[in-house]
Amino acid sequence: MSTPSETAFDELALVNRARSGDMRAFSDLVTRYDRKIFRLARHITQSDEDAEDVLQETFLKSFQHLGEFQGNSKFYTWIVRIAVNESLMKLRKRKTDRTVSIDESIDTGEETMVREIAAWDEDPEQRYSREELGEILGKAVDSLRPAFRTVFVLRDIEDLSTEETAAALSLSIPAVKSRLLRARLQLREKLTRFFKRKGDDVFAYL
Numbered sequence: 434m435s436t437p438s439e440t441a442f443d444e445l446a447l448v449n450r451a452r453s454g455d456m457r458a459f460s461d462l463v464t465r466y467d468r469k470i471f472r473l474a475r476h477i478t479q480s481d482e483d484a485e486d487v488l489q490e491t492f493l494k495s496f497q498h499l500g501e502f503q504g505n506s507k508f509y510t511w512i513v514r515i516a517v518n519e520s521l522m523k524l525r526k527r528k529t530d531r532t533v534s535i536d537e538s539i540d541t542g543e544e545t546m547v548r549e550i551a552a553w554d555e556d557p558e559q560r561y562s563r564e565e566l567g568e569i570l571g572k573a574v575d576s577l578r579p580a581f582r583t584v585f586v587l588r589d590i591e592d593l594s595t596e597e598t599a600a601a602l603s604l605s606i607p608a609v610k611s612r613l614l615r616a617r618l619q620l621r622e623k624l625t626r627f628f629k630r631k632g633d634d635v636f637a638y639l
Contacts, residue, residue: 444465452499472591477586479575480523585612
């Protein structure tokens with residue numbers, strides 16, 4: 434099994450070969466990350482079609498700008514930043530969400546306050562199958578504002594570190610932590626409301 438350092442060295446070797454025009458090396462990089470990039474784009478754009486476009490544009494631009502990759506971060510962190518920018522551009526074009534910039538200031542209002550969250554009377558896993566819970570969580574994540582959703586996806590779904598997320602999104606580490614906290618609080622509240630609202634009707638979903 435390869436160690437992280439060996440994997441990073443192998444990745445850098447592929448990038449260097451791709452820079453010199455080796456299309457097979459670049460194809461190997463695409464194969465490594467295409468599913469992750471698609472999943473990330475799908476979470477942000479909430480559209481399979483847009484996610485496909487983002488995937489294509491991300492790897493096209495990454496190939497065109499390989500010379501700008503300095504190797505100071507992981508290659509994946511670098512292409513994530515491209516993918517996020519492309520995804521947010523899709524949202525701007527659709528004009529369906531006013532909060533489309535990951536860098537814009539956010540009026541937190543009462544969202545900055547830690548709210549009291551009621552505990553579930555029963556374990557949701559006793560009511561729902563794993564697939565149903567996944568679908569419910571997915572819808573809750575999709576309902577988050579893009580600024581919160583993107584940070585949550587990178588940290589809690591794609592397992593990037595706080596530092597990698599900050600680098601990918603050009604944010605400070607405190608900003609990443611703040612947005613992640615609010616995303617988690619909002620998800621917890623949304624899911625609590627969902628299960629409480631279902632109440633006695635929950636068995637209809639089994």
